[in-house]
Amino acid sequence: MTPRLSFTELIDHHPGQTADLLAAKVLRQACDLMAADAGTLFVARHVRGETHLEPSAAYPETGEPRAAAPVPAEVQQAMRTGAAVLDPDGRGGAFPLTNHGGETVGVVALVRHDGGLSEAPRDLFVRFCRLAGAAVERADLLERIGADPATTDERLRDQVETLARIDVPDGMRGDDAFRLTISMLARAAEIYDEGTGNHVYRVNEYSHLLARTLGQDEKYCHRLRYSAQLHDVGKMSVSPAILRKSGDLTPDERREMDNHTVYGHRILSKSPRLDMAAEIALNHHEKWDGSGYPNGIAGEDIPLSARIVQMADIYDALRSRRAYKPAFDHARTREIILTGDERVDTAGHFDPRLVEAFAASEAEFARIWDEMTDG
Ligand SMILES: [Fe+2]
Numbered sequence: 253m254t255p256r257l258s259f260t261e262l263i264d265h266h267p268g269q270t271a272d273l274l275a276a277k278v279l280r281q282a283c284d285l286m287a288a289d290a291g292t293l294f295v296a297r298h299v300r301g302e303t304h305l306e307p308s309a310a311y312p313e314t315g316e317p318r319a320a321a322p323v324p325a326e327v328q329q330a331m332r333t334g335a336a337v338l339d340p341d342g343r344g345g346a347f348p349l350t351n352h353g354g355e356t357v358g359v360v361a362l363v364r365h366d367g368g369l370s371e372a373p374r375d376l377f378v379r380f381c382r383l384a385g386a387a388v389e390r391a392d393l394l395e396r397i398g399a400d401p402a403t404t405d406e407r408l409r410d411q412v413e414t415l416a417r418i419d420v421p422d423g424m425r426g427d428d429a430f431r432l433t434i435s436m437l438a439r440a441a442e443i444y445d446e447g448t449g450n451h452v453y454r455v456n457e458y459s460h461l462l463a464r465t466l467g468q469d470e471k472y473c474h475r476l477r478y479s480a481q482l483h484d485v486g487k488m489s490v491s492p493a494i495l496r497k498s499g500d501l502t503p504d505e506r507r508e509m510d511n512h513t514v515y516g517h518r519i520l521s522k523s524p525r526l527d528m529a530a531e532i533a534l535n536h537h538e539k540w541d542g543s544g545y546p547n548g549i550a551g552e553d554i555p556l557s558a559r560i561v562q563m564a565d566i567y568d569a570l571r572s573r574r575a576y577k578p579a580f581d582h583a584r585t586r587e588i589i590l591t592g593d594e595r596v597d598t599a600g601h602f603d604p605r606l607v608e609a610f611a612a613s614e615a616e617f618a619r620i621w622d623e624m625t626d627g
Pocket residue numbers: 483484512536537
């Protein structure tokens with residue numbers, strides 16, 4: 253069975269919310285990346301040997317029945333050829349969504365009414381479409397994985413790893429291309445997680461702030477600022493059945509969840525420019541007293557980058573509403589980090605230097621949260 257057939261088969265058998273919600277998120281992000289003000293995401297369905305495109309998400313939401321509009325010719329062409337079709341005036345385009353195997357699983361049509369689409373390098377947007385296509389595809393694997401967790405994971409993991417190898421296309425200015433690629437990777441990873449909006453960008457900024465407060469040099473601060481956002485990239489390799497389980501995890505499931513650190517490291521250590529990101533992914537759940545995971549290392553054995561990102565990540569998690577907790581305001585969050593509560597053990601979890609750095613810069617944390625709040 254080809255991946256595309258299994259994907260559409262799963263959609264047809266499980267017309268649940270997951271795929272639609274995910275499609276809406278993917279579309280929002282595609283609009284963001286290309287500066288589009290409207291778009292539609294079409295998913296390919298195979299019925300009796302014929303391929304149909306069905307609208308799965310629209311932005312802005314119209315509230316109208318989606319199937320009513322005919323599928324535009326350029327969308328059909330993008331589906332048929334697997335290549336992007338751009339309007340001559342640059343205001344719109346149809347971009348194929350592909351899975352890891354390179355098969356077209358849908359099309360995103362984007363329009364910008366008051367100007368041209370973003371000049372963001374198209375090669376990189378294509379790569380986003382591949383990650384996004386794979387994400388939509390994977391959402392539909394959820395039920396099957398839920399029924400039989402062992403079968404698909406090894407293969408999916410390999411696919412994610414193959415895809416995550418960062419190679420900057422020829423002829424592009426290296427730094428910009430590289431930065432954009434990893435930011436897309438972070439966004440794609442986010443799609444798998446709790447829908448945490450700007451979380452990864454805020455973590456970049458808090459981390460940068462802490463590094464500066466600690467007096468790290470410019471180069472270190474710069475690297476940390478783009479590496480921090482990838483801390484949870486390994487969650488792409490954790491079974492969605494576990495990632496999205498609402499009740500308590502079994503010990504096995506917990507172990508698999510904790511492995512996002514190891515998976516992230518495995519994905520990121522394939523690119524030499526991401527070695528800081530790789531060490532962060534591996535170590536951001538280690539604790540100062542050695543009670544963390546995956547290796548239970550302690551103190552200065554934990555790379556500074558990971559100690560910084562851990563504090564940034566915890567601040568943001570405390571400020572955010574999660575399934576198991578309400579959102580806390582800055583004052584409460586500050587209190588918890590500086591003195592601890594039933595979840596956070598300040599002396600056990602954090603490098604004392606970082607607690608000091610947080611105390612010295614906490615007002616800036618509040619500013620970053622306010623400025624980059626989830627819209
Ligand atoms: Fe994590």
